[in-house]
Amino acid sequence: MKRVLEGSQAVAEAVRLARVQVVSAYPITPQTHIVEFLSEYCSSGTMNARFLRVESEHSCMAALIGAQSAGVRTFTATSGQGLALMHELLHWASGARLPIVMAEVNRAFAPGWNIWVDQTDSLAQRDTGWIQLYCEDSQEVLDTTLQAYRLAESVALPVMVVLDAFFLSHTYEPVDVPEPEEADRFLPPYEARFQLDTAAPCSFGPLVPPSVYMEMRHDIARAMETALSNFSGMEGEFAAIFGRRYGTVEAIRCDDAEIVFVTSGTITSTARSVLENLRGRGEKPGILKIRLFRPFPVEAVRNALKGAKKVAVIDRNFSFGASGIFAQEVRAALCNAVGHPPVFGFVAGIGGRDVTPEVLEEIYWKTKNSAVPERESVWIGLQEVSHGT
């Protein structure tokens, strides 16, 4: 049944439906509402789960590594600095092949102190071995969180479900919340492939010499490839029950598009309305929404962009000294494809600045009116700043 929910509650409802057994969290704006809902569900008995309050995000992930190693389904949520503090243990979770699921509400890094949306926090974790999925609306947040457990447990890797601060986490909109029986059909109980068990003692985390370590890492690389090749089948099963599917990417009117926006998060939604508006004026934009970022869906990106004259990647993030991070990934995906279109990179919406239809139109016209891309990303909407003398 559809209910008007906050995006944070859409996450919490999915965690309830996934019958998660251990939740651990440390509060940080804008993630807080997610764990407040879960704390209530755990204390009221709505969820039969243990809620562990911890003294830091580092301890939070450590607690989940312990719990998941004991063979139970786990969840946490964090943002910005909190995610950064977890960094060491993110590598541990994936290296130990633990299918932990985490909601990550994108928040800008300090200083300057800023609680608003910016993807640099999650993208800075791109090499930690976590699967990453970016969400466009609250329905997708709920659905993606449920899918995350299937995906994680099928390849024994952790999954990060990423959502925009405020534009998703604090926004109310109608969401179809599945019945528990439907969710159970999609997501059977978790069965660990290996776990701490006093009846069958074994050792985790011993010294691994060069003769074996490389193969362990290669196994993770293969698991990422499996996650990509299994994705469509997993979504097919989801669609059979719930009637919704999203894809690793979504190509929106790319078939005849001259300029294709590449977007992620809620910017995609605003871009959909801009697309209709521009089409109404005889322009030919398309949108490539990237939902799965790790593993990066190279073939799907190449396919969607093969007919475009130009590509305009919009990044709400930045890698200093390089460029917007989605732009880097799209360029890398295309560089060995014969006759690929030029990739224009734009940085917009940093630190929660609004990405309005006007901003997106400016990006469209800048791309249309430029013959070749600049070497780095172009920053949109910058104000004149005097640095004194």
Next chain:
Amino acid sequence: MLEIRFHGRGGQGTVVATILMSKAFFRAGFQVQSFPFFGVERRGAPVEAYLRLDRQKILLRTNVYTPDHVVVLDKTLLAGIDVTRGLKSGGSVLINSPTPPADAEAFSKFRLAWVDASRIALNNQIGSRTHPIVNTSMMGAVARVLGMPPLDDVIAAIRDEVPGDAERNVTAAREAYEAVQFAEAVKPAA
């Protein structure tokens, strides 16, 4: 699509009023999106919250800059804040006040309406005597000024969501719906 901006002070239930109105409009068949001003909140400080309504899925994921209507839960805000900022010509301004604002000419381009929601909340013992919670009264008044959603949907949203004694809030919403006054020559929407 319609965009409505709510002004209040932290602690008056402004954000809750916006969320409950979104639920009432959803009951009435609208697609809705509501959210607070994205910042930090302090008791007594000015607060803004927003509501979008449409018959189709709402795609815009941006702040609200040019609202169609404005609702003011605390008349003392008029001294410090331009509540009509960006308001479209002909839009409604509903103010919690026993009387029309002193500078009613400042609202000449808009449909001006007021209701003594503080008195109604006090009479129904909602909140405390010094800090009446006016949000549910204002919800009834909004339904009158906009001509939607049906009052029954507002009441159902209040009954679903208000903890404790929802009926006092229902009564307040009904009373405020009846008590709205409009500046001359302007009638409520049909």
